[in-house]
Amino acid sequence: MxxxxxxxxxxxxxxxxxxxxxxxxxxxxxxxxxxxxxxxxxxxxxxxxxxxxxxITFPSLTTEKWLQIAEGFKKNANFPHCIGAIDGKHIRMIKPANSGSMFYNYKNYFSMVLFAMCDSNYLFTYADVGSYGKSSDSGILKIPLYE
Structure with missing residues (x-):
């Protein structure tokens, strides 16, 4: 062996x-x-x-953490009541077998979405990899606001 x-x-x-x-x-x-x-x-x-x-990378988002993030946006960006900056990136791919139109996006190609949210210090607080290309940012962001 x-x-x-x-x-x-x-x-x-x-x-x-x-x-x-x-x-x-x-x-x-x-x-x-x-x-x-x-x-x-x-x-x-x-x-x-x-x-x-x-x-370690993505600690649990408690009520206190959400309030801390909101305070950071208010202080650093003059953007009150904000709990995160979000964006999704479409990663082009070949159509998966038997997937129908789930990965077909509004840009007229097949993709999966790399989605992330960060706080006012540019630290990631949430990430999602592999969502369907047809999904919007708001459709991907489904995290509880309170623990």
Whole structure:
């Protein structure tokens, strides 16, 4: 039986993939492992990072936190009663099989939406990746205002 790929190398592969945007084929040649193995490593490491860091990156939005965000917008931007700046970005993609028109957007191409909200200090407070292209920003933002 072969030795397994060390955790350090898995992290290195994932970080290089995310930082450079290289294809799995490029990573296959650079690290001398299979393309499918590279894709599994990237998925596994990204899932582990998200599982262990999501509570640090995106803390729970309590009533006190919402009030703090609103105060920041009032103080820094002279924009009272604002609890976040939002925007969505359509990421062009090939139509997924059996998806109908769910990913077809108003710009007349297939996409999924990368959506984010931040506070007055440009820190993310909410993010959503993978919503249907037909969805609007307000349709994606469905978070509770109170915990």
């Amino acid at each position: 072969r030795e397994s790929i060390p955790v350090e190398e898995k992290l290195l592969i994932t970080l290089r993939y995310l930082a450079t945007g290289c294809s799995f084929v490029d990573m296959h040649y650079a690290f001398k492992i299979g393309k499918f193995t590279v894709s599994l490593i990237v998925q596994e490491v990204c899932k582990a990072i998200w599982t262990h860091a999501k509570h």
